Amino acid sequence: MIPEIGHFALILALALALAQSVFPLLGAARGNLVWMRVGRTAALGQFLFIVVAIGTLTYAFINRDFSLLYVASNSNSTLPLEFRIAAVWGGHEGSLLMWVLILAGWTVAITRFSRHMPEDFTARVVGVMGLISAGFLAFLLFTSNPFMRLIPAPPDGRSLNPLLQDWGMLLHPPMLYMGYVGFSVAFAFAIAALLSGRLDTAWARWSRPWTTLAWVFLTLGVAFGSLWAYYELGWGGWWFWDPVENASFIPWLVGTALIHSLAVTERRGAFKGWTVLLAIFTFSLSLLGTFLVRSGVLTSVHAFATDPARGTFVLIFLGIVVGGALLLFASRAHRIGLGGSFDPVSRESMLLLNNVMLAVAAGSVLLGTLYPLVLDALGAGKISVGRPYFETVFIPLMAPAMFLIGVGPMAQWKKASLPNLAMRLRWAFAVGVVTALLVPFAMGGWSTPVSLGILLAAWIVTSSLAGLIERLRLSPVPGGILAKLGANSRSYYGMQLAHIGVAVFIAGATLVTGYETEKDVRMSVGDSVEVGGYNFRLDRLSEVSGPNYIASRGEVSVTRDGRAVTVMHPEKRTYGDKKNPMTEAAIDWGFVRDLYVAFGERLNPTTWAVRVYHKPFVELIWVGWLLMSLGGLLAVFDRRYRVAVRKPQHASASLLLDAGAAGAR
């Protein structure tokens, strides 16, 4: 009975989503305030009904209701509670349900926190979000219903993929979806702007905190996915250029271009058309990413053919969203206007160059991800595109963009001079070069790729510092250094922090790639091996049993120069009916190095193949991504986005100013 309530709630949510799109959009077109307001109420109602739906599904998982096909396919009676909850989004249907929940959540947030926007604009944003939601709810109800019964009910369900039975499963997908779906807000803002013809700096200022927030979530989602792969998959790598990873990385690249382009639109009124296009593309790629991962097309293009209903729906939906948005853009493009002028050498032009590099990089990753699928679908042979291809293509494209991080923020808007920039940055560059020359030797041996990577990282840090110092020196704010520091906006510090995050990431990736050591040995109790100056000795082997697995567990004591460092416990787990045992690597986390021990195969009853890694500075990779997202968060909470909320009369004055400025242009 309870799942039927969830099913019914989902149907009601679809009805409300339709109301949420039709009334506000028509109301905005006709100037009918009552119709516009329907959107707010419908959005809240839709959200509540989806909460009911996902609540009943969760209830079914917690109570092991295997009469639901979805529950029986994704959990069994031995699965611990926390993973029965995570299993709600462990499969296709449930993750779509979470998608619409988050979408409705973002919509409600917009109706709450956008009181400073004109009613008709909010109505259009909410209406567009409603259309997207209606599409997804229809997809759920007609092709991917999670409340489908399985009668007679089986005594037990199938097991959740052991790889997903991890705390990462509780955090990574929700985070990633917050980002994916968050870009629907940027998309809705862009469509609303095209519909209303209101594409000005005020629009950019409304859209910017939402877009940045979505980017923050996507950044965390990508980083978390990488971290999870690192500790869960047991190969010791942190990025595999797997299509599933690329599906989240491509929207991230375009989204990064978008937040930079929005900065120019807000400050200078330029790049409006490009910003709108990027908003459309970022969301379209998020949609594509969701469907690539969820449709099974990545494992085999033929998975598509076995379930033509889903595939057809997806293609039509993508076609409507992308095609419709681009048609609208094309029909309104001539009215967009150019905005402020600028010189070929200016902050605007550098941000545009950064956008081109990010877009080309995203396009190349997309090409490499889709190419094997297309080739296979055309029957032109099966090929694999992996790390060698992506690194050959990606690194040369991104390195110049990374270099620009140092120059762009120092360049003036409108017109900058290269000699002047060179003057102001010469010390930063000199310090960067010296660091790049010294670090490889300090790490134990010259390596040109390492030196180049460190040069980029050091350059970003030193040039950011040079920018800050210059700002303080020229600051007209009276008082000491603290007063001058405090006068800078949060978005300025956010930018600096995010850029330094990029540097930290580059440093980590470069150092671990250049200096990690690995040994592949056979070990029985009493054997020891020396890796990276640490001595690893296998002291004990035991069999342990977890809630739904049994594991062979090793006890490895680690010493350095005779002193005890830590004791590590690598495991090889066998889950219920699964044939292949899972590797549970043991990791000793540390800022300057990770120690990583993973069991391979059992060679004989007392001997294991063991891989032992010493990974210097690997954690800087995730620290860097964390800094990037913190920087984004800092920018979201910049005061200028809130001024308008607290003082509405002030906001309308500034809108008038913007409208006046836009008119003058």
Add this chain to the structure above:
Amino acid sequence: MSVRMLLAAALLALIPLAGMARTAAPMAADPALELRLMTLAAELRCLVCQNQTLAESNAELAVDLRNEIREQMRRGASDQDVIDYLVARYGDFVLYRPPLKASTLLLWSGPAILFLVGISLLLRTLMRRRGQIAPTPLSAAARARAQELLGTNSAEEPS
């Protein structure tokens, strides 16, 4: 006590010590060959895995293939010989670095084409943009408001 017995006693005494500090045997007898094998295997696909390289995988087939490659290398096969052998058996699917041929031409040239298109669009925009719009001076009121909003930023704005 003869010398031989003394020696035997000494050896016996050493056995527990040896047990304490026994160094684990590397999986491969020849580390240089193993490095070459793993470098090559990192660009090859494990055919029975989801998406894993031959170097990373512990699947049975991957282990067998590694043994096969190791054996071929020991007999003096070059990297290219090994690749040719694998492609003949499993097709291009086994290579993570797709070979350049008619069907992959677009794959390998795509990024360069994208780059050239992007850069030429950029240059065209920049050239057209220069001086296309006469700069509009801000009114005094707008300027004051802007300064209030921007705070210290006004210092670096060219006046």
